[in-house]
Amino acid sequence: MVKKNLLLIQEDGKRQYLRMFLLGFFTLLVVLLPIVIFNKGYFIYYGDFNSQQIPFYHLAHDAVRSGQLGWNWQTDLGANFIGSYSFYLLGSPFFWLTIPFPSGAVPYLIPWLLCLKHGMATMTGYAYIRRFVRSPRAAAIGAMLYAFSGFQAYNIFFNHFQDVTAFFPLLLIALEERVNNNRRGVFALAVALMAMLNYFFFAGQVVFVLVYFLFRCTCKDFHITRRKFFSIALESIIGVLLSAVLLLPSCLTILENNRVTERLYGMNMVAYSDRTRIIRIIQSFFMIPDVPARPNLFSTDSAKWASIGGYLPLFGMTGVIGFLGTRKKHWATRITLFCTFCAFIPIFNSAFYAFNGSYYARWFYMPILIMAMMTAIALDDVQISLKQGIWISGGVLLFCLAACFIPIKDGEDIKWFDFANYPIYFVLILALCVLNLCGVVWLAVCRRRGEPVLRRAMALTIGACVLCTASVVYFGVSLGPIPRTYARIGIEGGEKISLPDPREQFYRIDISEDYDNYPMFWGCSNMRAFQSVVPVSIMEFYDQVGVTRDVASRASIEHYTLRGLFSVRYYFDKVNNSKKDEYSFDCGLPGFEYVGIQNEFYVYENQYHIPMGFTYDSYVSQEDVEGRSGMSCEKVLINSIVLNQEQIQKYGSLMKPVLQNNAYGLTEERYLEACRERAEHACDSFRYDSSGFTGTITMEQPNLVFFSVPYEAGWSATVNGQPVDVERVSYGFMAVEAQAGDNVIVFTYETPGLRIGAWLTGAGALLLVLYLLLTRKCRKQEAKQECFHTCWYGYDLQQDVPAAMQYAAYLSRYAGRWNEEGEKSEDASERRDNQK
Template identity: 45%
Template sequence: MQSEQTQIHTQPARRKLPGWLLAFGIALLAAGIMFLPFIIYEKGNFFFFGDFNVQQIPFYRMAHDAVRSGEVLWNSYTDLGANFIASYSFYLLFSPFFWLTLPFPSEMVPYLMAPLLMLKTASMALTSYFYIRRFVRTDEYAIIGSLCYAFSGFATYNIFFNHFHEAMVFFPLLLIGVEELVQNRRRGVFALAVAVNCIVNYWFFIGEVVFVVLYVFLRMTDRSWGMTVKRFCAVALESVLGLCLAMVVLLPSVLAIMGNPRTTSDNLLYGWNFWIYSTVQRIPQILQTLFFPPELPSRPNFFPDGGAKWSSLSAWLPLFGVSGTAAFLLAARRSWLKKLLFTCLFMALVPGLNSAFILFNNSYYARWFYMPVLLMCLATATALERRDIDYVRGVRWYAGGVLLFMVACGLTPSKTSEGEWKLGLMEEPIRFWLVCLIAVCCVALTLWIVRQLRRNPAFVRTAIALTAAVGCLHGMFFIGSGRLYGTSGSFLRERALAGYDSIAFPGEDEDEFFRLDLYNTLDNLGMYWHVPNIQAFHSIVPNSIMEFYPYVGVKRDVSSKPEVNNYALRPLLSVKYLAVSQSEKDAENLMPGYTFSFSQFGYDFYENENYLPMGFGYTTGVRQSVLDTAPLSLRANVMLEAVGLSEEAMERNADILTELESIDYASLNASGMEEAVEERRQYTCDTFAFDKTGFTATCDLDEDVLMFFSVPYDSGWSATVNGEPVVIEKASVGFMAVRVPAGEAEIRFEYMTPGLIPGAFVSAGGLVLLGVYLLVMRRQDRRAAAADPVPASFRSLREHREESIQSAQTVLTPESPAPALEQPEPETPDGKEEQDHETE
C-alpha cells in the first residue's frame, strides 16, 4: 500500500480543472438537466406539489419584498401577523441562497426557484467533496462520493422542503472544521462553521450538535487522529464561540418558539414509546430506505401505515445504494467510521435515540439522516478506491436487500378495505414496481462496473458519469411523480402568481387595512396574492395565535383554517371579503351576512356586511373565568359583545368597562352578532396603517374605551397614546388592547424583535472573543515555531496536504485486517496504468 501511495503522490498532475470545481460543475450540470424539462413545461417556473407549492414559493416572494422594503420586524401577511425574523429564520431568512434573490425584481422570484435548487445541489457536492477528499487519495473518488451526497435520496426527497437543503450544504463544514482543528491545528474554522450552521437553520443545528458530539467521541477512538486534552478543550471553546457569534439569530428564534405547543413538554417521548415504535412497520420502513429510492413525502407506498409521511425518511445513494457502505463495513474491523455508522443505525431504530436530534419530540422525523448519509458517501468512495476491499460482497448485500423487500412488499397476499384479495402490500402497484425497477437497474449497473471496469482506466470516469446520470434521471422520475399530485401549473401561474398585489378591491382606500377569507382553496393563496388573510399554512407563528385558535374551537397545529360555522370570528378579525372559487356551488350561503361584490382570477368575492375595521373599542369587558364557561364555538360571539380580560386587566380598567358577569346564550346567534357589530362600530378607528416598525391608528371618540386590535399579542410590542406610554392588555386571549381617552387620539404601537438587540451584543462579544482567541493562539504558535526549525505552519501546502491524506488513509485502514486485506496489490504494468489514470 505504501508503494502505491508513493507512486500516486509522485505522478505529475495533468488535469486542468481541480477536483472541487469538477464536483461542483458536474452536479450543477446534472441538476440543470434534471430540472430543465419541468421549467420548459411550466414556462419558466418550477412547480412541484404540496409544501413546495404552498410554502416555498409564496414565502420566498413575500420575504423578498419584505426585506427589500425594510419591513423586517413585523409581518402582517403571515397568518394574523408574526415576528418576521423569528418566523422566517427557520425557512429562509438567513440562507445565502435566499439573499441571492434580492437584486432581482419581485416578479422574477418565482422563476428563480429552480436555479436556486440547482445551485444548492452543486453546493452540496462542493462542500461534501472537501470533506470526503480528506480521506481518499484521488480527486475522482471524492467526486463520486460528493455526487452521491448531492443526489442522495434525502436531497431529492427534500425538494419538497427545499429549505432543508441549506442544512445539507453547510453541514460538511462542521466536520471539516473539527478535522482541521484537531488534526491540523487550524483554529477558527470550526467556530465559524458552528456559527454558519446555527444561523442558516437553528432547528437543524440542534441535530447537528448531537451528531458532532458523537463524531468527536467516536473519532477519538482512533489514536492516530491526534486528539489531546488541549485540542478537546479547543473544540469545546470554539463551539461556544461559534454559538455566541450566532446569538443574534438564535436568541430571537428560541424566544419565539418557547411555548409553541410543538415544543412543550407535552410532546416529549416517554414510557415504552421511548424504546419501541408504535407501528410495527417503522423499523422495516427505515431499513427499506437504504435499498430503494425515496418515496413521495405524502404517499409512502412500501409501508403505507408506517406513520412516516413528511418525515424525510430516506438514506439511499444513487447508483451504489448501500453496496459501498456494506463493502466497507464488512472489510473494516475497528474503524471509527464503522463505529459511527452502526451507532447511527442503532439510534435510527430506537425511537428515543432518533428523537434526540429533535429535542426528544414525540413526532417521528428522520430529518437528521443527511448526516449519516454523508458518512455513507465517504464509506462508498473509500470502498471503491481501495482494491483490498471486496466490493462485490457489498453488492450482494445490496441485491439481497432489494430482493427481500420486493418479495415481502410486492408478493405478499393481502386484502383491500372492501375485503377483496390482492397481491402485494403497497398502495400503488405501478409506482411500486417502477421504484423497484430503478433499484434493480442500480444493482445491475453497480455490479457491472465493479466486475468489468474496476481495473480499467475508464472506471472512475464511468462511475462519475453513471452516478450523475442515475441521480439526474431518478430526480426527473421523482419530480414527475410529485407533479401528478400537485396543483396544476396553469392555476399557479394564472390565478396564484398573477394575483400578487393585483386584485382590485372596488372603491377601497388603498391605505385601508382589512383581511381576506378564502374558502376551500389552495393553502396560502392569500400570501400568493399578498393580501392579509386568516387562512395560513405556517408552522412558526406567535404563541398567542396558537393559544387563541384552539380557545375558539379552531384547530391550530401547522395551519390556521377556521371553518365557516364560526362566522362570528370574521368580524372580530376584521375580515372584509370572502373569496370563493367560481366552481363552488351555493357560495352565497356559506356564512350569514355576505353579498356578492366582484369576480377576479377565477374567484367570486363576497363582502362581509358585518365587517369591523381594524381598531374598535369596547365599553364592556368579560373576565377570562366567565369566558371559559362558554362553548368553544360560541366564544367568538361573546368576544364581539365584550372584550375578554384577565382578572388583573379587568380590575385596571374597571372604571371604563361595564363587566359582563354572565353570558346570555340566547343572543349568541347571527342576529346577536349583528347587534354586537353595530355597537362596536360606534368606537372604531378612523385610520389604521402598518409601517416598518409597527402601526399607527387615529380615532375621535365621545367616551373612554379599551381599543382592541386583532394583532397577535407579543412581548416585543410597546404602545403610546397621544405620545404617552400605556399598558398593553392581552385581550380576548391572543390580541392587544389599550386605553384610549375621549376626543382625538393617536395610537402608536412599536415593535422590536424580542432578543434581537441582546443577541446582537452577544454576537459582537463573541466576535471580539474569537479575535482574542486567535491572537493568543497565534502567539503560542510563534513561540512553538521558535523552538522548531521546521514548524508545521511553515511547511509547504503540498507537503502538509499529503501528510493529512496519509493520516486520513491510516484512519480508515482496518486495525486488524483479514489476511487478504494485508497483502498489497502487485505493481503490474496494468496496475500502474490504472493508477496513472486515476491521478489524471
C-alpha cells in the same frame, strides 16, 4: 515522475472543486430543465413546495428589499418576521442572492437556486470525502452520492432543507482542520454559519458533532490534545455568539411554541407506535424513497413528512455493507452502527431534536455523508468486497417485491396486488433499483478481473443520480396542480385583483380551502395561512376556540364570528369549472355579499366589516369562559372582551360585566348586530408598517381599545404620547386603555432578542479576533512540534493508479533498452578486439 504527478493533483485542487460544483449543478439541471421549459420558466412541484417555499421566497424578498424586517402583516394575523422566516430562509446565502433581482424574477430563480444548492453540496461533500479517499474520482463519486441521496431527492419538497445539506460538510471539515491541521477560527465560523442557516437542524448537528468527535478521538489520525479540546469548546461558544443576531430572536420565538415542549414518555421512549416505521427506514436506504405525504408500499397515517430517505444512487447499501464487513473497527463503522441504533430507538432519535416528541428523520443527511464516504472507500480499496452488500441488497429488493403480493381485505372482499398505494411508481422505482444493482454487479465483476472501474463507476453514478432524482421529482409533479393554473392565479394573480388600498383602511381577506398562501403573492393580509412558525398567542387563541392550529390557520366558514373579529372584508371563493353551473353564489358567511369575479375567484364583500381597533361595552372573565366549548368561546368574543382577574380589577369599571348565562347565545342576526355596534366604535384611521401601527379614535368615555393583532413581548404602546400598558386579552390579542375625546394610539414593535443578539454577535466577533491574536505565538510553537496533515487514507491505493503504472512501464521499458544496449556494446567490443 511519481512526485510530479502528486504535485499536479495538488495544483489541480481548485479546478477540481469547481468541476465538482458544476457537476452537481448540471446534474440537477438535467432533471429540472424539461419542467422549467414546459412551465415557461417556473419549477412548480406539489404540496408544501408550492404552498410555502415559493410564496415565502416572494414575501421575504419583498420585505427585505423594502426594509420591513420587524412585524409582518401578511403572515397569518401578523408575525415576527425574523422569528417566523429564519427557519425557512433568512439565514440562507442562497436567499440573499435573490435580493438584487426584482420581485417578479424571484419565482423564476427557484430552480436555479436548487441547482446551486446541489452544486454546493457536491463540492463540500467532495472536500470532506477527499480527506479520507485516495482517488479523486472515487471521492467525486462519494460526493455525488451525498448530494443526490434519497434524502436530498425527498427534500426537494422542503426547499430550505437543501441549504443545510449544502454546507454541513464544512462543519466536519472545520473540526478536522482544527485538530489535524491546527487551523484556528475556522470551526467558529462554521458553527456560526450552521447556526444561522437553520436553528432546527443546528440542534441535531450539535449532537452529531459530539458523537463524531468522541468516535474520532479513538483514531490515531485524530491528533486531539487537551489544549485543542478546550480551544474547540471556546470556538463553539464564539460561533454561537456570532450567530446570535439571528439565532436569539429565532429561539425566543419558538421556545413558547407548544410543539417544542412535546416529550416522549413510557413505552414511546423505546418503541415506535407506528408498526411500519422501522421497516420504512430500512426500505428507504435500499430503495428510492417515497415522496412526502405519499407513503407507498408500507402505508401509514403518521410521519408522512418526516424526511425518511437515505438511498445512495446506483450503490444503495452495497458499498456501506462491504465496508462494515471489512473495516469493523473503523470509526466510520462505529458511527454508522450508532446512528442506526439511534434511528430505531425513539428517545435516541429525538435527541437530534432536543428530545422533542414529534418524529422526524431530518438528521439522516449527517450519517449519509459518512456512508457516501464509506462507499467511495469501498470502490477505491479492492480489499473491500461488494459481494455481501450485493446479496443483502438483492434480498431486500426481493422482499419489497414479495410485499406487493400481500392480500388486503376491503370489507368482505380480498384484494390482491393492491398493497402498494401507487403501484406504477413502485414498479418504476423497484425496476430502477434492480437496474442499479445490476450496474454494481457489473462493476464488481470488472474489478475482480483486474480492470479499472472508477471511470465506469463515475459514469454510472451520474446516470443513476439523474434517474433516481427524476423518478421522485416527476412523480411529485404529477401529484401537484396544473402548473399553468398555479402560475396564473397564484404567482401572477396579483395583477388581476382590484381591491381598496389596505394602507388607507386596514382589512384582511379570507380565501377558500387549498389556496392558503396565495394572498402572499398578491400582497394581502390573510387570516388563512400555512406557516408553522407564528406567535404562540395565535396557537393559544385557536386552541381556545376549538380550531386546530398545528402548521396552519384554517378556520372553516362555520367559525364565521372570527371573520368579524379579525376585520375580514373580502372572501375569495374558488370553484372548479365542473361545478360552476351548480354554484349558488352563497359563500356561507353571514353578512358577505357577492361582488364579482377577480382572478378566477368569486369575491364576496363583508357588508358588516369592522375596522381594525374597536371598543367593547362589556367584558367576560377568563375563568367563566374556561371549560366552555370552543364554539361557545368564539361567540363570546364578538360581544365582549375576555379579561383575567387582574385586568378586571384594573379596567372593570370601564365596562359592564356580562352574566355567564347570557354570554354564549349568539344567532346570526345578533352576530351582525354586534358587528355593527363594534364598527360604530372603531378607529377612524389605522396606519401600519413593519415597526408598528398608529390608530386614531374618538371616545365618549375611557375604555379599552381592542386590536386583533397577536400579542408578543416586542410590543409597546403610547396613547397621546404617554406610555401605557399593553394588555393581553381575549386569549392572545392586544388592548390598551384610551381616554375620553380624541386619542392617537401608537404601537411600536421591536423584534425580541434582536438588539441583544446584535450585541452578542459583535462581542463574538471581538472575541474571535482576540482569540486569534492571543494564540498567534502558540501556532508558531506548535508548528515546530507537530506534523500536520490534511488527508489520512488508512489503505493503499491499488487500482486506477496512472502514475505508478506509467512509472512501472517506464522502468520495464528502459530496463529492456539497457539490456539491449548492453548486449550491443559487448558485441561491438568483441568485434573491436577481434579486429585488433
